[in-house]
Amino acid sequence: MDGSSPPDVGYYCRQFQSTLPHNNFISQYFPHLRGLNLAYNHFNGSTISSAIAKLTDLTRLNLSHTGFSGEIPSEFSHLKKLVSLDLSFNQVAFVRDEDYSNVLSNATNLSELWLQEVNMSNIKPSSFSNLSRSMKHLDVSDCGLTGNVPSSICNLTSLTSLDLSHNSFSGEFPHTVSNLVQLETLHIQVNSFSGSFPLTIPSSIFNLPNLQWLGCSDNQLVGPIPSEIVHSSLHSVYLNNNFLNGTIPSWLLALPSMEILGLSYNQLTGEIPSYICYLASLLVIDLSNNNLSGSIPECLFNLAELSVLNLRNNNFHGPIPSSMFGNMSKLTHVDLNGNKLGGSLPAQSLATCKMLEVLDVGNNNVDDVFPQWLSNLPSLKVLILGSNSFHGAVTTSNSFSMLQILDLSNNYFNGSLPAGLFHKFPAMKMLKDKSEEVGTEYYIGLTVKGKECVVNKFPSVFTTLDMSNNYFRGEIPDAIGELGSLLFLNLSHNNFVGPIPSSLGNMRELESLDLSSNRLSRKIPSQLTSLTYLSFLNLSRNSLVGPIPQGNQFGTFDAASYAGNEGLCGVPLSKKCGGDDEDGDHDQDSEPELESGGELFSWGFAGAGYGCGLVIGISTAYIMFSTRKPEWLVEIVENWTWRG
Structure with missing residues (x-):
C-alpha cells in the first residue's frame, strides 16, 4: 500500500506471486480506491478478476507485466472514471469487438491507454472511433491489428504519443494526420505499408509542428524522402529497412536539434552531404547498407556528441580521414565494414576515443600494420580488421584489457605467434557466469562452425578469436590454452x-x-x-x-x-x-x-x-522504445540489429 496516500486513494502492490486474495478483497476493504497498480507481479496463468470492475471510482489501473492471461472482462466497461489504463505485456485479449468498444466508449475521460502485446486480432481498427477525444497517449503496438489505419485516429487531436508499430497495417496512412498538431512521438514501424512514400506516409507527418520522434522503419516504403520540410522540432528519425531512394534530404540542415538519424537498409545514393557536419547535437548516424559513395567527410570531427557512426556496406572510397575522430571523445561504436576505404588507420585521432567499444573496418582496402596502439583504449571490446591488407607481425606490449572479439582474418599478417601475445587478452581468459544478466548487447554476424550465421546477442560471455x-608460421603456443x-x-x-x-x-x-x-x-x-x-x-x-x-x-x-x-x-x-x-x-x-x-x-x-567473417551490425533499424522509457541510449544499445 502507498503509505503516503489514504487507502481510498491508491493501492500499490509488488508482493503477490501467484494469485490475488479472494475476488472481493480489494473492493470490500477499499471501495473508493482511485488508483490500483499491480504491475510486475507474477500472476502467471491467472485471469483478470472481474471484481476489479467493482472499483467504480478507479481513475488509474496498471496491470502490466503481471502474467495475466485469458479474456479482458467485459465488466471493465463499468470503470467509467478511468483516466489511465495499462494492460500491456500480458497474454490477455479483447475477444469480442463489442467488449473493446464498450470499455473504451464508457471511459469518456481516458487519456492514457497502454495495450502493447494485448491480443486484438479480432478487433476492427474502426473501433478506435470510440476513444476519448482527450486521449494523449495511445499504444496498441504488437497487438495483431490488420487492415488500414482508421482515419478516426486523426480526430484524437490531443494525442502527444501514438504507437501503432509491430502490427500488420497496410495501405495508406491517413492524410488527416496533419490534425495531430500536439503529436510529439509517432511509432508506425514494422507494418506493411506500401506504395510510394508520399502516398503511404504523407509528407505532412514531417511538418507536424511538435513532432520530435518519428519511427517509420521496416515498412515497404519506396521513392524519395519528401524534400520539403518546414518545421524544426524533429530530433529523431528512423526510416530504416525500406526501399527509399534518392539522396539524403537537405532539410536536415534545418534541424539543429537532430540527435538520431537512421536511414539504413535503403537504396540511397550520392555522397554524405557536408551539412550533416553542422548538426552538432547528433548522437547516432546510421547510413549503413545503402548505395552511398564518395569519400567520408573529414568535417565529421565537428560532431563532438556523436556516440555511434555506422557507414557499413556502402561504396565509400579513399582514405579514412586522418583527423576525423579527433573531437569525438564520446564515440562508442564505429562501423566502416564493407566499403572501399584505403590508407592506414588514423592512429592519432582514434587514440582519443577512450570510450570506444566497437571498431569494425573489415572488408576494405586498409593497408597498415597491426594497430597495437589500440590497446590504450580501455573500453574496446570488439576489433574487426578482417579482409584488408594488414601485414607484418602481431605483437603488443600492452594488454587489450576488455577485448572479447578479435578478427584478423584474410590479411597478410605473418611471423610466429609469441606466447606472450595471449597474455594480453585478459577478457578472453576470465570465465563468466552464462546466466548473468547482460546490460550490453550487439547483433553480430559470424562465420563459425563452418557456415555463415547470425548471433542474435553479444553478451558479456561472448568471446572469439x-x-x-x-x-602465420611456427608452432601454436601452449599459452593459447589460457x-x-x-x-x-x-x-x-x-x-x-x-x-x-x-x-x-x-x-x-x-x-x-x-x-x-x-x-x-x-x-x-x-x-x-x-x-x-x-x-x-x-x-x-x-x-x-x-x-x-x-x-x-x-x-x-x-x-x-x-x-x-x-x-x-x-x-x-x-x-x-x-x-x-x-x-x-x-x-x-x-x-x-x-x-x-x-x-x-x-x-x-x-x-x-x-563468408561474412566477424562483423558487427549496429543498424538502428529496430531502435524502438516507449515514451514512458526515456533511457533512449540504453534502448539503442539493447536493440541493435542487422540483416544480411
Whole structure:
C-alpha cells in the first residue's frame, strides 16, 4: 500500500506471486480506491478478476507485466472514471469487438491507454472511433491489428504519443494526420505499408509542428524522402529497412536539434552531404547498407556528441580521414565494414576515443600494420580488421584489457605467434557466469562452425578469436590454452607446424575449433575430448597421424572434420588402426614443403570459406522504445540489429 496516500486513494502492490486474495478483497476493504497498480507481479496463468470492475471510482489501473492471461472482462466497461489504463505485456485479449468498444466508449475521460502485446486480432481498427477525444497517449503496438489505419485516429487531436508499430497495417496512412498538431512521438514501424512514400506516409507527418520522434522503419516504403520540410522540432528519425531512394534530404540542415538519424537498409545514393557536419547535437548516424559513395567527410570531427557512426556496406572510397575522430571523445561504436576505404588507420585521432567499444573496418582496402596502439583504449571490446591488407607481425606490449572479439582474418599478417601475445587478452581468459544478466548487447554476424550465421546477442560471455587466412608460421603456443572463455577459435589457412597444443583441452567453453589447412603434425591430443561444448571441429588438410580420440563430443564429428590427413585412422574414418605406422610421432622434418610464396591454399578458397567473417551490425533499424522509457541510449544499445 502507498503509505503516503489514504487507502481510498491508491493501492500499490509488488508482493503477490501467484494469485490475488479472494475476488472481493480489494473492493470490500477499499471501495473508493482511485488508483490500483499491480504491475510486475507474477500472476502467471491467472485471469483478470472481474471484481476489479467493482472499483467504480478507479481513475488509474496498471496491470502490466503481471502474467495475466485469458479474456479482458467485459465488466471493465463499468470503470467509467478511468483516466489511465495499462494492460500491456500480458497474454490477455479483447475477444469480442463489442467488449473493446464498450470499455473504451464508457471511459469518456481516458487519456492514457497502454495495450502493447494485448491480443486484438479480432478487433476492427474502426473501433478506435470510440476513444476519448482527450486521449494523449495511445499504444496498441504488437497487438495483431490488420487492415488500414482508421482515419478516426486523426480526430484524437490531443494525442502527444501514438504507437501503432509491430502490427500488420497496410495501405495508406491517413492524410488527416496533419490534425495531430500536439503529436510529439509517432511509432508506425514494422507494418506493411506500401506504395510510394508520399502516398503511404504523407509528407505532412514531417511538418507536424511538435513532432520530435518519428519511427517509420521496416515498412515497404519506396521513392524519395519528401524534400520539403518546414518545421524544426524533429530530433529523431528512423526510416530504416525500406526501399527509399534518392539522396539524403537537405532539410536536415534545418534541424539543429537532430540527435538520431537512421536511414539504413535503403537504396540511397550520392555522397554524405557536408551539412550533416553542422548538426552538432547528433548522437547516432546510421547510413549503413545503402548505395552511398564518395569519400567520408573529414568535417565529421565537428560532431563532438556523436556516440555511434555506422557507414557499413556502402561504396565509400579513399582514405579514412586522418583527423576525423579527433573531437569525438564520446564515440562508442564505429562501423566502416564493407566499403572501399584505403590508407592506414588514423592512429592519432582514434587514440582519443577512450570510450570506444566497437571498431569494425573489415572488408576494405586498409593497408597498415597491426594497430597495437589500440590497446590504450580501455573500453574496446570488439576489433574487426578482417579482409584488408594488414601485414607484418602481431605483437603488443600492452594488454587489450576488455577485448572479447578479435578478427584478423584474410590479411597478410605473418611471423610466429609469441606466447606472450595471449597474455594480453585478459577478457578472453576470465570465465563468466552464462546466466548473468547482460546490460550490453550487439547483433553480430559470424562465420563459425563452418557456415555463415547470425548471433542474435553479444553478451558479456561472448568471446572469439579469428586469425585465419594469413601467413602465420611456427608452432601454436601452449599459452593459447589460457584463453579459457573462448567460444570460437579459428586459426585455419596458415602455415602452423608441429603438434596441436594439448592445452586446448583447457578451453572448456569452446564451441567451434578450426585448425584446418595448416601443416600440423603428430597425434590429435586426447585432451580435446574434454571440450564437452564443442559442436564444430575442422582439422582437415594437415599432416596429423594416429588414432582419432574417442569420447564425448568426438563421437559427433564426421569424416570431413579429418579429411586430408592421410596418417589418421579410426572412427569416423574408414581406415582402421593397428599398424606400426599409425602410432608414431612424426617430427617436423617430415612435414610437407611450403609451396611457392609460402602458400598452402588458394585465396579463392579462402574467400569462400570466410563468408561474412566477424562483423558487427549496429543498424538502428529496430531502435524502438516507449515514451514512458526515456533511457533512449540504453534502448539503442539493447536493440541493435542487422540483416544480411
